Amino acid sequence: MNKIFETPLYPYTRSPDQGCTPVARRRVVIVGAGPVGLAAAIDLAQQGIEAVVLDDNDKVSFGSRAICFAKRQLEILDRLGCGQQMVDKGVVWNLGKVFFGDRKVYEFNLLPEDGHQRPAFINLQQYYFETYLVQRAQQLQSQGAPIELRGQNKVLQVQDQGDHVALRIDTPEGPYDLQADWLIACDGAGSPIRAMMGLDFVGRVFEDNFLIADVIMDAEFPTERWFWFDPPFNKGQSALLHKQPDGVWRIDLQLGWDIDKEQEKQPERVIPRLKAMLGDDVNFQLEWVSIYTFQCRRMEKFRHNRVVFAGDSAHQVSPFGARGANSGLQDADNLVWKLKLVIDGKAPPALLDSYDSERVYGADENILNSSRSTDFITPKSQQSRIFRDAVLDLSEHFAFARPLVNSGRLSLPCTYDGSVLNSADALPQGPARTRPGAPCPDVALENGYLLPQLGNDFVLLCINTPAPEALQVNGIALRPLALSCDPETNTALAQRYLGDAPAAVYLLRPDQHVAARWPSYNETDICAALLRATAQG
């Protein structure tokens, strides 16, 4: 087995908080050092907010999990200071091919648009993803940022005390108590904290099993996502082949519902299945084999006073579409700036309710997409299979049917239409893709890209109109950024931010989403929009 699973990354050491009286109080305690908890902690610490991460383990998460990370998540990671490392190690891919039976029915290219610093997707094993996040957290810590990872710290009890949260934590040296001003529960789909608080987690179970095999092989397959419906080597089921770094390939085979999971995991069952798929002459080694079943569900509310749920603890989707970790990172991205303003006393706690409404909206979008993909990939009735096969047959011949083929609608960032933080769109002739609530699309500028210049603070982006001096509204800084745009030479900037308008002013949130936009600069409107975007308007 891969050594990375066995290497402690943040081994247990005794904290001065253990056994101290009175009980120590920390600003933000995060439970769970998975992708989401680590991202939230890094973001907080970068903003100078104390973050203590507790995990009952001290290693990367076990086995085959996430491999596909989307452009928006890479952009978030850029803001967290570790995007480049992920891209350098990851496998960049854009092309997907879809097969039905023994024939290719069509292919798609994910990123036909240029002017983006980051690719549509990279493939990277979750264990690398987590390792790089841990390294980034440790780097920040060594630079004096207020971040700490506590391995082998298992949370046993959580109680919301109104003005703080009380925790009881077990360690190899016995239990201790800790208090937190705020608790972020990133403790995964099985969230013990959710159970401790007696909260529900309802949704839909998909009656199907998938064999996930990560194999090491030297193969001639190209760097593309290959998806099969009803292939000859897995009759009546589906299959996926995808490349990861280090010559590792992800193979995903649908097995159906009535199977013996223990038996199907045995190498003597798995190897013949893989040989049937890859051919007899391909040499491979198994890195990891597991069997998964899928659920789509979410909590009713993600914020419960001082306890906030993020990532898989709050919502779960099927892996088709790579929306799990990807949406969890958007949770962290959405939450941290709001929590910081609340902690700094610059916004009311009600701002956190917009985390709830925006990310519940995002979760519903993800659940809808991933449920529909699952229904297409694994038809649950004879009639749904008939329609599915009809779409696939038609897609080989006619372009109209290709958008109906659903082998996973790959993760795209959510636009928070209708969010209470948005101001009415005052630039209706502007492009729809940058309407209030939308995530900012990247653009290539003369010296670098746009997105690295946005985020962490509120930014006032002024295109073809003079920018004011730096503004402050109720103690919240607004950083101006002026750009000039000749629609003839920078068509991408014009298409993505101006549309038919000659000039535009955008109020952008610290998570790079649009809060408001106007045709020109007007301080009164901008102040009102900023107050609204921080739940004060």
Place this chain on the structure above:
Amino acid sequence: MSSLILTPNLDRPDDVYADLLEAHEGLDKAQSDALNARLILVLANHIGDRQIIAEALQAAKQAGQPA
């Protein structure tokens, strides 16, 4: 906005009906079901309007119940 046409609209109804039957001739049940599904998708795309398709679904459902 246009809505679903539920009054006679076929130029030569008997011919169209015969075409439908002819297309299914010699097919077994599975092949016929598959053909119907492809046909529905082709027609749905031609209509291109979700609202009209929803009305058509409603009309088809309703006609399957006693009046």
